[in-house]
Each structure stands twice: as structure tokens, then as C-alpha cells.
Amino acid sequence: MAMILNEEQTMLRDAARNFLASRAPLSHLRELRDGGQEDGYCRKLWQEMADMGWAAIIIPEKWGGLDYGHTGLGLVLEECGRTLTPSPLISTALLGVNALLLSANEGVCSHWLPRIASGEKLLALAFEESSQHRPSTTTTSAQPQDGSYQINGCKQGIILGGSADAFVVSARTRRGENPDEGISLFLVAADAPGLTISTTELLDNHRGATIRMEDVRVDRSHKLGPLHGGWPILEQVLDRGRIGLASELLGIAQETFERTVEYLKERKQFGIPIGAFQALQHRAAILFGEIELCKSVVIKALQAMDEENPDTPILASLAKAKCGQVAELSTAEGIQMHGGIGMTD
Amino acid sequence: MSEIQDTFRAEVRVWLEGNCPEEMRQPYGSEKDACWGGRNYTFQSNAQRQWLERMGGRGWTAPGWPKEYGGGGLDREQLKILKQELARINARPALYSFGISMLGPALLKYGNEEQKRHFLPPIVRGEIRWCQGYSEPNAGSDLANLQAPAVDMGDHYTLNGSKIWTSYGHFGDWMFCLVRTDPEAPKHQGISFMLFDMQTPGITVKPIKLISGRSPFSEVFFENVHIPKFQQIGELNRGWSIAKYLLTHEREMISWTGLSQTGMRSPGEIAMEIIGGDTGKLDDQIMRSDIARFEMDQMAFALTIERSRDEVKSGISLGAVSSWFKYYGTELNKQRYSLLMDIHGNEALAWSSEDSDEQVLAKDWLRTKGNSIEGGTSEIQLNIVAKRILGLPG
Numbered sequence: 001m002a003m004i005l006n007e008e009q010t011m012l013r014d015a016a017r018n019f020l021a022s023r024a025p026l027s028h029l030r031e032l033r034d035g036g037q038e039d040g041y042c043r044k045l046w047q048e049m050a051d052m053g054w055a056a057i058i059i060p061e062k063w064g065g066l067d068y069g070h071t072g073l074g075l076v077l078e079e080c081g082r083t084l085t086p087s088p089l090i091s092t093a094l095l096g097v098n099a100l101l102l103s104a105n106e107g108v109c110s111h112w113l114p115r116i117a118s119g120e121k122l123l124a125l126a127f128e129e130s131s132q133h134r135p136s137t138t139t140t141s142a143q144p145q146d147g148s149y150q151i152n153g154c155k156q157g158i159i160l161g162g163s164a165d166a167f168v169v170s171a172r173t174r175r176g177e178n179p180d181e182g183i184s185l186f187l188v189a190a191d192a193p194g195l196t197i198s199t200t201e202l203l204d205n206h207r208g209a210t211i212r213m214e215d216v217r218v219d220r221s222h223k224l225g226p227l228h229g230g231w232p233i234l235e236q237v238l239d240r241g242r243i244g245l246a247s248e249l250l251g252i253a254q255e256t257f258e259r260t261v262e263y264l265k266e267r268k269q270f271g272i273p274i275g276a277f278q279a280l281q282h283r284a285a286i287l288f289g290e291i292e293l294c295k296s297v298v299i300k301a302l303q304a305m306d307e308e309n310p311d312t313p314i315l316a317s318l319a320k321a322k323c324g325q326v327a328e329l330s331t332a333e334g335i336q337m338h339g340g341i342g343m344t345d
Numbered sequence: 346m347s348e349i350q351d352t353f354r355a356e357v358r359v360w361l362e363g364n365c366p367e368e369m370r371q372p373y374g375s376e377k378d379a380c381w382g383g384r385n386y387t388f389q390s391n392a393q394r395q396w397l398e399r400m401g402g403r404g405w406t407a408p409g410w411p412k413e414y415g416g417g418g419l420d421r422e423q424l425k426i427l428k429q430e431l432a433r434i435n436a437r438p439a440l441y442s443f444g445i446s447m448l449g450p451a452l453l454k455y456g457n458e459e460q461k462r463h464f465l466p467p468i469v470r471g472e473i474r475w476c477q478g479y480s481e482p483n484a485g486s487d488l489a490n491l492q493a494p495a496v497d498m499g500d501h502y503t504l505n506g507s508k509i510w511t512s513y514g515h516f517g518d519w520m521f522c523l524v525r526t527d528p529e530a531p532k533h534q535g536i537s538f539m540l541f542d543m544q545t546p547g548i549t550v551k552p553i554k555l556i557s558g559r560s561p562f563s564e565v566f567f568e569n570v571h572i573p574k575f576q577q578i579g580e581l582n583r584g585w586s587i588a589k590y591l592l593t594h595e596r597e598m599i600s601w602t603g604l605s606q607t608g609m610r611s612p613g614e615i616a617m618e619i620i621g622g623d624t625g626k627l628d629d630q631i632m633r634s635d636i637a638r639f640e641m642d643q644m645a646f647a648l649t650i651e652r653s654r655d656e657v658k659s660g661i662s663l664g665a666v667s668s669w670f671k672y673y674g675t676e677l678n679k680q681r682y683s684l685l686m687d688i689h690g691n692e693a694l695a696w697s698s699e700d701s702d703e704q705v706l707a708k709d710w711l712r713t714k715g716n717s718i719e720g721g722t723s724e725i726q727l728n729i730v731a732k733r734i735l736g737l738p739g
Binding site for chain 2: 002004264265272273276277278280281282284285286288289292293294295296297299300318321322
């Protein structure tokens with residue numbers, strides 16, 4: 001597949017850009033933050049996004065979705081990165097929906113996906129147990145008990161966990177030789193008895209959550225995918241999540257870079273635009289190239305998902321690592337090259 | 346459409362099976378296995394000669410050039426198929442040639458009909474090896490400052506002055522050269538583009554020894570060299586446009602050094618062999634992360650070249666981006682060799698061995714220092730990116 005966007009994808013991206021520019025520019029995030037809004041995102045805005053089909057981009061048509069593919073969702077995430085717009089796109093439309101789709105649990109999919117597509121329900125993925133990213137070393141346990149499972153354990157670092165109607169939880173159902181053997185996935189309702197949620201406001205005004213589960217009962221119909229076979233599904237969900245995050249990071253890197261280049265042309269010192277100085281020109285030129293690399297790894301990874309390319313895992317790690325590195329570089333260089341104004345809120 | 350392509354693929358496959366010698370399907374043993382052709386070239390083997398004659402005869406050393414100039418006359422889809430089929434059997438390139446990668450495209454664009462018919466076919470067949478006369482002692486990064494004067498003598502030009510950093514100048518049969526034809530005009534507007542035989546009386550070539558101990562470059566001196574007027578290409582005093590066009594091709598060509606080449610092993614594989622490790626995980630943690638970072642950047646660069654090709658096909662022009670490719674590709678290649686030096690430990694210090702000096706890593710490593718200098722320094726490329734792509738002033 002040629003590494004360029006088709007017409008439908010270009011239209012989706014442009015529509016997303018226009019919508020976000022008018023409804024959720026950067027000031028939207030500041031309003032949420034300064035208004036002390038508890039959810040960390042605007043429910044009304046999410047409903048508008050859902051009405052445009054954003055919650056349902058990768059959901060198949062039979063479950064009320066658009067079936068526009070991973071590239072489509074990636075483009076919308078990239079645009080949201082440009083405006084730093086907080087929404088359940090990542091927690092639900094990306095992570096939650098992929099977990100359900102990959103589990104191939106028809107009952108769960110036919111109940112939840114149409115409700116997610118309409119914007120009515122939200123999901124969150126609960127798989128981290130420490131501050132370090134080690135998804136295979138889960139200690140949360142799920143014991144079979146009269147047709148259901150009893151879950152005990154604690155999960156942290158859950159994106160938008162405080163707003164979720166249900167969690168996709170990874171739990172150990174069997175001890176194996178390898179840490180990644182014997183993990184199963186479950187869909188656990190947020191209001192299940194024994195489940196408590198605490199939320200944290202994060203540096204970027206997003207919301208994280210920790211959940212504690214004490215003897216939480218989950219019906220076996222809510223097991224996602226095969227028993228003991230949750231790990232390969234979780235790995236795929238995480239790869240898709242990495243690529244989605246890389247798209248968002250690409251948006252952040254590009255927006256910062258473009259604003260910085262504009263500033264270099266406007267800001268005058270010593271009687272000339274500071275962009276005429278070679279020291280700054282070279283830094284900008286290097287950054288330009290790094291962003292070109294990011295554009296390539298992101299579109300390749302997005303297309304790999306749509307084509308079910310077996311190289312998707314390595315492309316996912318490449319995209320996430322590269323875009324993470326470059327978004328940091330772009331924002332740090334942006335602050336420095338803006339001088340004093342770069343330090344202001 | 347696809348039926349025609351399938352037929353073409355089948356034809357190519359049959360032809361390659363019958364015509365690509367087995368020996369030419371093996372990875373390179375050394376740099377000498379790369380065939381550059383030319384009047385004085387000594388073929389390494391009969392197979393190497395046959396492979397060049399057959400590919401050149403079919404026009405497939407320059408498969409995209411028009412048939413009337415000796416090329417293959419293939420369209421875009423056919424080019425892709427030929428490339429895939431060559432890769433499928435691990436065929437070595439039949440010919441490395443500045444004539445094909447640099448001069449040819451400029452001749453096709455700026456040459457007149459007679460010049461194209463005269464100069465292009467021998468390039469395709471690998472009969473004439475070309476070298477490039479661009480830089481001068483006082484015209485490096487400031488290339489347009491070149492001075493070598495070519496004076497109009499009625500039926501010919503007389504060239505004096507000198508060139509420096511001429512790649513493989515001492516192997517070149519002919520030179521394509523930038524000369525000054527109007528010393529009064531602003532510097533970009535008095536330059537012309539000329540071709541001449543290196544055996545013309547008045548030309549002296551002196552190889553330059555580099556820190557690698559090798560001499561891939563030469564100095565070339567001109568003393569009243571006669572150049573027939575037929576050998577001046579394009580409009581007189583408008584040679585700078587040709588130079589810029591040609592430089593785009595040179596940059597693109599040099600940027601390939603950043604990619605892993607056919608038959609080249611990755612630093613990761615080499616490190617596993619030399620340093621070792623259990624269950625596919627390298628023993629040296631710091632080296633592992635250095636290698637991972639390098640290989641990531643190399644993958645991202647390869648994908649960016651792929652994307653840029655797709656964009657060119659869909660009508661988005663490449664333009665100044667070639668400067669960035671040159672910059673990044675050469676910086677990557679320097680990193681690769683620096684990593685390889687680290688990986689090889691004290692073996693990397695070897696300078697000459699009793700067997701051969703072909704494979705001495707330290708020499709290759711030192712050679713890469715030149716990658717970010719030749720063909721326009723990294724700093725010049727970044728200037729071009731800043732001004733022509735980002736639109737920064739000054």
C-alpha cells in the first residue's frame with residue numbers, strides 16, 4: 001500500500017482538524033483545567049465527537065460502527081494531539097474497542113460496541129500493576145467459582161478509569177513457567193461490588209485511576225477470549241494502543257514545530273528575524289527531519305494494522321519509541337526557541 | 346493491465362534465469378566486486394563481464410531511459426517489476442556508474458538530440474566511466490565561486506585552472522565539468538557545463554591520499570585544454586541550473602549510504618556474533634540500546650525514502666528534501682561505522698593484515714568521515730532545508 005492517504009482519509013483528517021479548531025482549540029484544555037472539571041474531559045464534546053462517528057471509527061458496521069479502519073482513527077488522534085484535546089478516544093475508541101474486537105466475544109461485542117459507538121458507554125483498559133510498564137507480570141488473580149470468576153488484585157495507571165462504565169482487566173488464571181502464560185482477560189463492570197476506584201489528576205490534566213478489586217465476581221460470559229489465552233490478545237491491544245499514541249504524539253510534535261518555525265520568522269532581535277540565525281536554522285532543520293521520520297513510521301504502522309501485516313509489533317514499537325523521543329525533542333526545542341515566552345502558560 | 350504486467354514479469358524472470366551468471370547472485374566478497382566499467386576497467390571475472398554486457402545490451406543498466414538512447418524504455422510499473430525480480434535472485438548491480446546516476450539525467454533534460462545520441466548509449470553499456478569536475482580549491486561549500494576559465498576561441502573553448510575532490514578522477518575516462526565562461530557576470534550566471542575526454546592533451550590527474558589510506562579522490566589540473574563546442578551542454582552561462590539539478594541526484598545517491606545494502610549484515614547481527622548473548626539478547630546492555638537506537642533510525646529512514654517515492658509517484662515533488670536525505674543518510678552511515686568500531690573491540694584497531702587490506706574496518710570507518718563533507722556538507726544541507734523547505738529568512 002502506498003504510504004499516502006486516500007481521499008476518504010484526507011477528508012476525515014480535514015474534517016477532524018476543522019472541528020477541533022472550532023470546538024476544542026488549545027483554550028478548551030485550559031478551560032477544563034482552570035474550571036476544576038472533575039472528569040478531565042468534556043462530556044458534551046465527547047457526545048459531539050460520537051455523533052460524528054469518532055467513537056466508532058474502527059467498529060464494524062454490524063455493531064453500529066463506521067468500519068473506517070485503524071488509519072482513520074490514527075488521523076483523528078493525530079489531530080487531537082495538535083490541539084491537546086482530552087477525550088475518551090484513547091481509553092475507549094482505541095484501547096477498549098480493540099480489546100473487545102480482538103477477544104471476539106460476540107455477546108459482549110453486540111451489547112457494548114453499539115453503546116460505545118453512540119457515545120453512551122465508556123471503557124478503560126486495566127493492566128498495569130506498578131509504575132513500570134510490565135504487562136506480563138500480572139499478579140491479579142481470577143479464580144473460577146460456580147460459573148463465574150472471583151477477581152482479586154489492584155491495577156493502576158488506568159487512562160480515564162474514573163469515567164469508565166466497565167474495565168478490561170488482565171488477571172492470572174494459571175501459574176505457568178513463563179510470566180505470560182495463564183493470563184486471561186475479563187470485562188468488569190465499574191459498579192461491581194468489591195471494586196473501588198480512585199482517580200489522580202495528571203500533569204497534562206488528563207485523569208488516571210487505580211482500581212482495587214476484592215472478591216469481585218464476574219460472570220464467565222464476560223471472559224474476553226480464551227481462558228489462559230489473554231496475553232496474545234493483550235499484546236495486540238497494546239500494539240494498537242502504541243500506534244494510536246504515536247499518532248497523537250506526531251500531532252503534538254508537528255503542531256509545536258510549525259508554531260516554532262512561525263515564531264522564528266516573526267520574532268525580531270538585533271533588527272532581524274531570529275530565524276535568520278544559522279544556529280536556530282540548523283536546529284529547526286534537524287527537527288524537520290526527525291518529524292519526517294515520525295510521519296513515515298506512523299503511517300506505516302497504521303497501514304500495517306489495516307493490512308494485518310505480521311510486522312505490526314515491531315512497527316508499533318518503532319512508532320511509539322520514535323514519536324515519543326521526537327515529541328519530547330520538538331516540545332523542548334519549541335520552548336527554548338520561543339525564549340521567555342516559551343516558559344509562560 | 347495486470348495481465349500485461351504478469352507477462353512482463355514472466356519474461357523478465359526467464360531472461361534473468363538464462364542471463365544472470367550464478368556468480369553474480371552471490372553477496373559481495375569485497376569492494377572490488379562492484380563493477381564500474383570504462384575503458385581501463387579490469388573485470389574480476391568472466392561472469393562480471395558477461396553480466397554487464399547482457400544487462401547493458403538490453404538497456405537494463407538504465408532501464409528507465411528511452412530506448413533510442415540505449416536505455417530499457419520501461420515504464421514505472423515495469424521498473425518496479427524488474428527491480429523486484431533482480432532482488433528475488435539477489436543479483437548484483439551489473440554496473441555502478443556516475444554516468445547513469447548523475448550525468449545521464451542531466452543530459453536527458455538539458456542535452457540536444459545529437460548530444461543525447463552520442464553520449465548516452467556508451468554510458469548504458471558501461472563503456473565510458475565518468476567523473477565529476479565540480480569543486481575547486483576555493484569553491485567547496487561555496488561551489489558557485491568556481492573559477493576554472495573556459496575561453497571561447499571560435500571553434501572550441503580553451504580550459505585552464507584546476508578541480509579538486511574529483512571522485513575516482515584517476516579512473517575516469519571522461520569528465521563532466523563546471524567551468525567559468527563569463528568572469529564579469531554575477532557568480533551564478535557565468536558558469537557553463539562541459540564534457541571532455543580525460544586523455545585530452547593538457548590534463549594532469551593527481552590522486553589525494555585520505556586518512557583511510559585510500560585515494561578515492563583526485564586533483565585535476567588543466568593547461569590549455571581544447572574542448573570542442575559540441576561538448577558544451579545546455580545554454581551557455583546557464584550551467585548552474587544543470588549543476589543544481591545534478592546535485593539533487595548526487596545527494597539522493599549519497600543518501601543511500603544510510604540504508605543497509607543488499608548483502609550487508611546489520612550491526613545487531615554482527616554484535617551477536619562477536620559479543621554474544623543468551624536467548625537472542627545481546628550481553629552488553631549499553632551496546633544493545635545503542636544498536637537498537639541506530640537500527641530504529643535506519644528503519645525510519647528507509648520508510649521515509651519509501652514514503653517519499655510514493656509521494657513523488659502521486660505528484661508531490663521531492664525538491665529540497667533531497668538535501669535532508671543527504672544529511673540524514675550520511676550521518677546514519679557515520680553512526681553505523683562508529684558502532685561497528687565499538688562492537689569489534691580491539692580488533693577494530695587493525696590497520697593492515699597479511700591476507701588483504703580490503704576488509705579493514707578502520708579504513709571504512711575513516712572513509713565515512715567524508716560522507717558528511719562530500720557532495721555538500723551536512724551544514725550546507727541544513728541551510729538548504731532551513732531556507733527552501735522551512736522558508737526561514739537570510
